[in-house]
Amino acid sequence: MGQDEVLTVRGLRKRYRGRRGVQANDGIDLDVRAGQVVGLLGHNGAGKTTLVNQVVGLVLPDEGTIVLDGIDAVARPGQARARASIQAQANVPITGLTPRLAIELVGRLRGGERSAVRTRAGELIEALDLGPWADTRAEKVSGGIARLTAFAMTVVQPGRLVVLDEPTNDVDPVRRRLLWQQIRRLADEGAGVLLVTHNVREAERVVDRLAVLDHGVVLAAGTPAGLTASRQGTLTVELDLLPGATVTWPDGVVARGSSRLRESGSVPAEDAAEVVRWAQRQVHQGAIERYSLVPASLEDVYVELVEDERRDAPAEEVAA
The missing domain is CATH 3.30.70.250 (Malonyl-CoA ACP transacylase, ACP-binding)
Structure with missing residues (x-):
């Protein structure tokens, strides 16, 4: 693993052992470097969240290796998880807190110094236009404001790897632009960012590399320009x-x-x-x-790849 490589995944496989035996991940290779935003694109059920859960040590793979900032995440998931920050699909409940207090609390729990965390929380609140709701109890804020608060909680004291699982869900168009700017800034300041999304058009503006996932398999990976070259x-x-x-x-x-x-x-x-x-x-x-x-856009390429894969798949195959 090179000095700049924050995440290296090789040959990752995970099958859920229920009645239907769903193959969620089937031989995935993936790399994220410091300073990069890597987009993981796929429809619901493509295997994206299963992959993320293995990267951060919440689920053990059946096969394969995961190295996160030099740590074997399969053998030592706790140590690996400490080097990552994750915004999950579901928002963390912050009932009884305000967005500002929730952001600062997470920063302190992750080891940040009090004044530095307070300053960073203020910067994020301003950058994401959260000021009008920053000191409002969480029960009274909208889903979009809760989502932006969850992002700020994730990055107030970021790990070497920042995992964002559908970070723009419920966020209004104006604040989505502000959020994409902050995602790009994270990488520019040295973090490796793994961005899980199905919003291909918006992600195309900030990602450095992409991997298209379907039925638990990476159909294609590369830069946006490289993936769209065939459609020039x-x-x-x-x-x-x-x-x-x-x-x-x-x-x-x-x-x-x-x-x-x-x-x-x-x-x-x-x-x-x-x-x-x-x-x-x-x-x-x-x-x-x-x-x-x-x-022709990245979205066109994505749709074409997935449609080709489904045409070639056996009729009995079940999506992960």
Whole structure:
């Protein structure tokens, strides 16, 4: 394990032994370095939380190794856990406390000096725009404010590895931007950050590397630029349909997704002008409300990888 490597996972396997025998993780390799934000992307049930629980010593793997800041996390989970900070999917109950007191309490429990913890808590409260609720009892704050408080509790005295499991859940769009800035800042100040999320578009702005997880297997890993390289020269077409309308894509467009009032497809960049003319005609004919053409994104690659994996999977396979 190199000096800058905070987390090294090799060959990790975990099967839950119930009636259906779900294979939650199946041979996972993963690395997080100091100063990096590594995104772990996957739908619900892909095996992300099982992986996180093993990294921080809450669940023992069936096979494989986990080294966290030089500590064998399988043999010595308590020591490894002390080097990590984790924000779980569920918020830690802070009934009877205010956000400010909860943040400061965790900082002190993790060994921070009183005045330094108080200063750091104040910085986080300001950075996340928590000031109006900082001294309000937790029972009276919204789910989004509770989520931001949980993040601040996690990073007020961060470990070498910071694990964030869906940190933006319930957070409003304005404060989500502030939260992403603080996540990026954590890595810039030297922590290794493992970010578990299904919010691909927002995560793409702050991550250095990504791993796409499905059925407990890493389908692809690399930088955002590397993962999207295969889609260079391809544009994504998105249509917002008017109620009751249907459209048939013109030649050259490959359908990528469909919902009640939304269609998406991909088209070679050299055909974009003709697709724009077609889409404009659909607007005039009352079939679509608006359209857009954008470069292929990480979300497009993610959806394509998962769909390809599911097409290739045996019919009886059960997702972890």
